[in-house]
Structures are given as structure tokens and as C-alpha cells.
Amino acid sequence: MISVTIWRIVLIAVFFGHFGLMLSLYNRINGVGMARRTVKRIVKVMFLYTILLPPIVWWLNQQALSDRWMGQVAVIRGDGDASLPLALIGYGIVCLAAYVVLGIPWLIFRPIFGLEWVKVKKKSEVVSVDRVCNVPLALTKKCKIESRLPLNQLFELSIDTIELPVVGLPLALDGYKIAQLSDIHLTGDVHPDFARYAVQRATAWGPDLMAITGDIIDKQSCIDWLGDIFGAAEATDGCYYVLGNHDTRVVDSWQTREAMDRAGWTDLGSRSLRTNLRGVPTLMIGNEHPWYERPVIQQKGEEEFRFLVSHSPDQIGWARRHDVQLMLAGHTHGGQGRLPLAGPLLSPSYHGSRFASGDFFKPPTTMHVSRGLCGTHLLRINCRPELSLLVLRRAGGPG
Incomplete structure (x- = not known):
């Protein structure tokens, strides 16, 4: 027999564990390669389960308190019958265990502690792109409404110039400049001038190389925009791209690849290419x-x-096994929102929000993860869209 107060504290702890467990599963399900429809169906069921289970359990508990145990709750009655269904009790134990199994790693890898993070020199310029463009950027009613919501940084582009130390970087590549764009998400909600502005700023910086790390397009009708947006991009050693999960939403992803190829970009999707960068093989x-x-x-x-x-940053393990020194990724959008101190919660990744954005080192691989430019979700709270301008540095300094 336990007191009502202690029992309610346990229930509250279980509820928080329940939400944490569901959040963890949501992140990981959205990081796998299942068909979009399958993922959407699973997520809808999970959402209903997440929202409805707590009030049902609370109601059952209140019934137990008022009807049977008169101020005290027995988890298991003397006759062996549970005060709550055994399945719920078992799930409650799982939720409490989640504090240890999931909660401790989540806490350890918060950005504030900097574990596996690379210390970089960064300068940021924030541009309200909706104020510098000659056209309204919000094209749809949905975008117009959400872009005006308080705290939403949807059109506040952060142009981040980052000096990135790379372990194993050849001496000739010290100072090498890479402009990274990610998660363009051409949906028709946002005017193409938003992405075009980012490409123009990247080109004006004079990069040695430009790269897009996937999720270029969501809707078939936006394929015609690709040449206009990306055709003017220039970099000394070329412009490269890969596709992402949202690019599968187009009926034939080869149409996207062909449009990007016509715009002068090199398709790196699922292949490797031997080249020389500043004479370095x-x-x-x-x-x-x-x-x-x-x-x-x-x-x-x-x-x-x-x-x-x-x-996806989930390929960090693959990169390490294949002796990759530098890896660029996106996909996670920085979490779409970041809490003070705690950082991001949402992140479609096998690692949860551990690699939601930033600079990391897991030997022998240095990885930069971009917050991306846009998304199908048009809310960005304390998580501005990002254009990454990377200046590579030999770890420990030149020479």
C-alpha cells in the first residue's frame, strides 16, 4: 500500500516518461527509410496514443481512489488483481526506465555540454530576407498566417561564416572555402526568391566549392524553379548535390536530377567521384x-x-568506417525549435536530437550539420534558417 501523494508523483513521472518515450520514437521513425505513407500512418497513431493515454490512465486512477481504496492505492491487490490493468502497469515501468535508458544519454549530449562538439570560430549575419526581396515571400494562406506568428524566424536567414577545424586536413586545403545549402524544400508555400537569395549570397562569397545536402524539392510543380534558382551558382571546383527523403515525393526523382544537372550542378547521389581540390587527390x-x-x-x-x-547525419557511422575526414549533412532542421539550455527536442534521426545541427568530431570524421533553409513545417522558433559558409582549417592551426 502506498499513499495517494506518492502514487500521484509516480503517475506524473510516468506521464513525463511517456511523452519522452514517444518523442524519442517519433524522432527515430522519421529518420528511417520507410515509405512516406507508412511513416505518416504510424505517426498519426502515435500522436493519438500520446495524447489520449494519460487522461485515460488518470481517469482510471481517480475511479480507483474514489470507488475502492478510499484514500490509498494498491498497485496489486491482495487477491492478485491489479488496481490498474497489468499492461498499463508494465508500460508505466517502461516509461520510468526511459529516464535511464533514453533520458541520461539525451542529457549528456545537450549542446550546452559540448560533448563531441568541435569548437569553431563563427560570425553570423542575420538577414530578414522578406525585407530585401522585391516580392512577398509567403505565397499561400498557410505561409502568410504562420510567418506572422510571434517568435517565428521563418525568413530570418542566418549567414554563418564558420572556421571549421578538420583533423587530417591536407595542408594545401587549409583555408578552403565551402558554401553549404541544405533542405531547400520547394513546396510552393515560399517564393523561390528566398532560396535564390541564399544562392546569390553563397556565390558572392567566392567559394571554392558549393554543396547541397538534400531535400531540394517537395512538389512536382516546383521543378521548373530549379534552373532559375540554382543556375547562377558558381564555385571554383564546382557545385555538388545529393537528394534527401523529401525528394522522393516527386513522381520521378530523375526529373529533379536532370533539372539540377542542366543548372550546372554535379549529381553525387549514391556514388563517388575522384577529383583534385587545390591539387589534393x-x-x-x-x-x-x-x-x-x-x-x-x-x-x-x-x-x-x-x-x-x-x-542525414545518421551516416556518421558509415563515414567513420570509410575513413571520411569531412562530412556535410542536413535533414534535421536544427529541430525547427530550440529551448534555452536544453536545445532541440524534435529531430528526425536515429540519434534523436544529438546531431540536430552544429559541428561534431567522431574520429576520424569532422561533421557539419546545417539547420537548412526551409521545410514543410513553417515554424522556426529560436532556430533560424542557415547558409553555412565553411572555411576549413587544419585542426590545431595551419602547418
């Missing part, structure tokens, strides 16, 4: 897994540098 690799095939990479050969353009 380099293997450029594209990884669109799990939505498309992974490339087949041989053991490290004559190349001095391996550079991976990936949609």
Missing part, C-alpha cells in the same frame, strides 16, 4: 541512404582526402 562521395542506395567505396587508395556530402 580527393574522393568526393554522395550518400543519400536510407532513401536511396549507398555508394560502394573501396579501401582508401591514393586519395589524400575523403569528403562526404550526405543528407
